[in-house]
Amino acid sequence: MAGKDIHVGLVGAGIGGLAAAVALGRAGARATVLESASVLGEVCAFRFYPQEQTKETPNVSRLLRAWGVADVIGDNLVRMEELNMRKRDGTKVGHTPMKRVEKTLGQPWWVVHRAHLHQGLVEISQKSGADVITDSKVTKLDYQEGKQVNVTTERGKTYTFDLLIGSDGINSVVRKTILPDVQPKPPTAIVPYDQIRKDPVAKDLIDKLTMEVWMSEKSYLVSYPISAGKDFNMVLPHHCSNFVDTVEQVDIQELRDTYKDYDPRIKRIVDMIPEAQRWPLMVIGPLNTWSTPSRNIVLIGDAAHSMVNHMAQGAATAMEDGAFLAKAIGEAVKGNMTIAEPVELYERERMPKAYAKQQISFLNGAIWHLSDGPEQRARDKAMSPELTGEQYVRSPNLYGDPATVLELYGYDAEEHARIAIARFLHQREPADPQTGVTKVLEDRxxxxxxxxxxxARL
Known part of the structure; x- marks a missing residue:
């Protein structure tokens, strides 16, 4: 039996919007994505993301594999051998073998250039039936409660949707329209591996495909490989003396001076950076709602809950939003829910998850920025079992901490949606009819x- 024809509009063809479009197509809904950029490649490179890379932690690598996006990206999804946590001078204080995390969760941990991820999502979203329309900057929303949403673009074109999703990032036009009082509150570099191999001091940093984190009081540095292991990517967050709310061009000497006391190996690579820009880390929320009262417009991703980047979960959380929401909208397609009920369920279930990630991301930055002293020494001591291969239950290295790995990186947005939908429709959680054990606890x-x-595929 054919399902209901539900037409969902998305404003913004960034990573979150395209992921939602993929998931909506799989759920049986029609998806139209309106993007202001004239060329889709410009979306990733210039509009939404200050960093050129993204970490596809296991909570989203499972989505990329299930949707076929990973097959399109191919070798540009790079798997690392290990993560090392270091003091500013290079002393190793924490260590996580990536295979241990991957085997525990049954999913890979990848890093990938955003352009490669974006390209893969574009291809699969279109194969899933999404209509991605460029040069379509949204200028007006007409969203009378309980009715369809009319969207007008700068070129004078009007579209009508059963539901509108605002996937247009931190400067979201959709959010500014439905939640006008909400305001955001107040860097990366790539060096080719071949250039690093020529440096006698720096070259030993690239003997393996590793992620390295150098921690310091007012700055830190994260490095890892991207682009099939050909490029060495660095993220260089640091405190500024002035408030930053827009992109700034940086004097390259200022950047080099900020990291002048770091490990000489990474300092040599920092000095290879030809130019840089400073991007602000802006935060949205937590908000009281992500939608209009009648649930005909809803926000996902940075439009709803932007966060600092210390857990590398901004893009991941946007993809989770789209995966969960689309699963719920699939029930409306089947006739099991109204259009409003999937949005209600999405807010109820996803808002606490996103808020928790915002807090954990902030706290991880605080852990990395500890000043030299008793707290820093206690942090390093608590990580020390990682260096000797001891079994440990907790660690300040949140990328390897067992509880954080299971809670954040072991999360399955689509499974969460299936359980929440069953609870919504049947007023109970799915459980074995004989034992009464719920699937959540059986999985755990x-x-x-x-x-x-x-x-077996890992």
Whole structure:
């Protein structure tokens, strides 16, 4: 039996919007994505993202694999061998073998250039039936409560949708329209591996495909490979003496001076950076709502909950939003829900998840920025079992901390949606009819160590 024809509009063809479009197509809804840029490649390079790379942690690598996006990106999805946590001078204080995280969760941990991720999402979204329309800057929304939403673009074209999703980032036009009182509150560089190999001091940093984190009081530096392991990417967040709310061109000497006391190996690579820009880290929320009262317009991604980048979960959380919301909208397509009910369910379930990530991201930055002293020494001591291969239960290295790995990186947005939908429709959580054990607890305590096809593919 054919489902209902539900037409969903998305404002913004960034990573979150395209991920939602992929998931909506899989759920049986029609998706039209309106993008202001004239060329889709410009979206990734210039509009939304200050960093050229993104970490596809296991919570979203599972989506990229399930949707076929990973197959399109191919070798440009780079898997690292290990993560090392270091003091500013290069002393190693923490260590996570990536294979341990991947085997535990049954999913890979990738890093990828945003352009490659964006390209893969464009291709699969279009294969999923999405209509991605460029040169379509949205200038007006007409959203009478309980009715369809009319969207007008700068070129005078009007579209009508059953539901509108604002996936247009931190400067969201959709958010400014439906939540006009909300305002955001107040860097990266790439060097080719071949250039680093020629440096006698720096070259030993690239013997393996690793992620390295150098921690210091008012700055830190994260490095790892991208583009099939050909480029060495660096993220260089630091405190500024002035308030930054827009992109600034940076005197390259200022950048080099900021990191002049770091490990001589990474300092040599910083000195290879030819130019740089400073991007502000802006935060939205937590908000009381992500939607209009009748739930005919809703926000996802940075439009709803932008966060600092210390856990590398901004793009990941946007993709989770789209995956969850699309699963719920699929029930409206089947006739099991009204148009408003998937949005209501999405807000109820996803808002606490996003807020938790915002807090954890902030706290991880605080952990990395500890001043030399008792707290810094306690942090390093607490990480020390990682260096000797001891089994540990907690760690300030949140990329390897068992609880954080399971809670954040082990999260499955589509499974969460399936359970929430079953609870909504049947007023109970899915459970084994004989034992009464819920699937959530069975997955947590037993299914994780059972063989599976997904784990076999790692």
């Amino acid at each position: 305590y037993m299914n994780w160590f059972r063989p599976s096809q997904e784990k």
